[in-house]
Amino acid sequence: MRTKRARHPHDDAPDTAEDFRRIVALPEGPEKEELKQRVVEAWMPMAERLAQRFRNRGENLEDLQQVASLGLVKAVDRYDPGRGKAFESFAIPTIVGEIKRHFRDHMWGLHVPRRVQELRNKVRVSRRELSLTMGDRSPTVARIAEHAGMSEEDVLVGMEALESYSTLSLDAELPGAEDGYSLADTLGRTEPGFDHVIYRESVKPRLKRLPEREQRILYMRFFCDMTQTKIADELGCSQMHVSRLISRTCQRLRDEVDADSDTGRERELTAA
Numbered sequence: 001m002r003t004k005r006a007r008h009p010h011d012d013a014p015d016t017a018e019d020f021r022r023i024v025a026l027p028e029g030p031e032k033e034e035l036k037q038r039v040v041e042a043w044m045p046m047a048e049r050l051a052q053r054f055r056n057r058g059e060n061l062e063d064l065q066q067v068a069s070l071g072l073v074k075a076v077d078r079y080d081p082g083r084g085k086a087f088e089s090f091a092i093p094t095i096v097g098e099i100k101r102h103f104r105d106h107m108w109g110l111h112v113p114r115r116v117q118e119l120r121n122k123v124r125v126s127r128r129e130l131s132l133t134m135g136d137r138s139p140t141v142a143r144i145a146e147h148a149g150m151s152e153e154d155v156l157v158g159m160e161a162l163e164s165y166s167t168l169s170l171d172a173e174l175p176g177a178e179d180g181y182s183l184a185d186t187l188g189r190t191e192p193g194f195d196h197v198i199y200r201e202s203v204k205p206r207l208k209r210l211p212e213r214e215q216r217i218l219y220m221r222f223f224c225d226m227t228q229t230k231i232a233d234e235l236g237c238s239q240m241h242v243s244r245l246i247s248r249t250c251q252r253l254r255d256e257v258d259a260d261s262d263t264g265r266e267r268e269l270t271a272a
Contacts, residue, residue, distance in 0.1 A: 013043070013046060013088050014042040014043065016039050016042055016043070016087065017081065017087075019035060019038065019039050019042075020039070020079060020081040020087060021081055022035060023035055023036060023039070023076075024080070024081060024082070036076050036077070039076050040069075040072055040073055040076050043072055043076075043087075043091065044069065044072065046072075046088070046091070046092075046095075047065070047068040047069055047071065047072040047091075047095055048065050048068065050068050050092065050095050050096060050099070051064040051065040051067070051068040051099065052064075054099055054103070059102075059103070064099060064102075067098055067099050067102045068095050068098065068099055070098055071091075071094050071095035071096075071097065071098030071099065072091060072094075072095055074094055074098065075087070075090060075091035075094040075095060076091075078090075078094070079091070116157055116158070116161045117161065119150070119154050119155075119157050119158035119161060120158045120161035120162055121158075122148045122150060122158060123144060123148065123150075123155055123158030123159055123161075123162065124158075124162065125148075126139070126144045126147045126148040127139060127144060129147065130143065130144065130147055141155050141156060141159075171184060199257070202257045202260070203253055203257060206253050206256055206257070207253070210249065213235075213245075214245060214249045216235075217231060217235070217242060217245055217246060217249070218246070218249060218250075220234065221246060228242045228243050228246070
């Protein structure tokens with residue numbers, strides 16, 4: 001009993017060999033463009049089948065079919081029957097390449113260099129192939145590296161890129177969270193106390209350079225929480241004099257800190 005030969009996915013491919021010979025012979029013009037369009041329409045079922053291979057990867061099938069159609073148009077424009085290669089063999093990699101380029105350029109949530117995308121694809125394919133023989137066990141980094149002929153460092157880079165294909169909203173609920181705990185809740189917030197530490201450390205050396213009388217006044221006012229009147233009684237002067245000394249000293253310290261900050265920013269800009 002003869003076994004039935006398996007049908008090739010593109011066994012219904014049209015015979016357009018004569019059309020391509022005419023396209024090559026025709027000069028540029030409406031007749032040539034019309035003939036190209038007829039050839040594209042004839043091969044469109046193949047392009048649509050190729051697009052279906054990439055469905056369920058986060059992109060609408062109709063959009064993928066449009067991209068495949070664009071690849072088919074490019075294949076018809078570039079095909080040279082004089083090289084002896086069948087159009088189908090030339091068109092398939094052209095169309096598939098156009099679809100893959102679409103995914104690379106438009107479907108990544110983060111900008112990922114092409115090399116890293118290629119590493120990601122190698123890791124993804126190797127993990128899928130290894131899963132067929134390892135059952136429920138997940139392949140180790142070393143096992144993936146051996147299977148794919150990659151270094152373990154490249155495997156790790158590819159595994160990280162697997163998580164960069166799409167992004168999540170900061171409002172997305174974390175897996176296992178039942179109280180609405182989201183990614184935004186894991187982010188740190190500005191700690192105002194840090195600014196106080198910076199200011200205090202900036203002022204500290206300048207306080208030591210103040211005259212002893214001014215140091216004492218500031219100490220009593222800000223560390224002992226004494227009123228200006230009590231400080232005046234302690235020093236034997238008027239409350240107004242104490243007020244002027246405090247204002248003048250604080251302004252002086254502020255000006256010195258601001259001047260140093262401006263100088264530091266200028267140095268950073270110059271170095272950059």
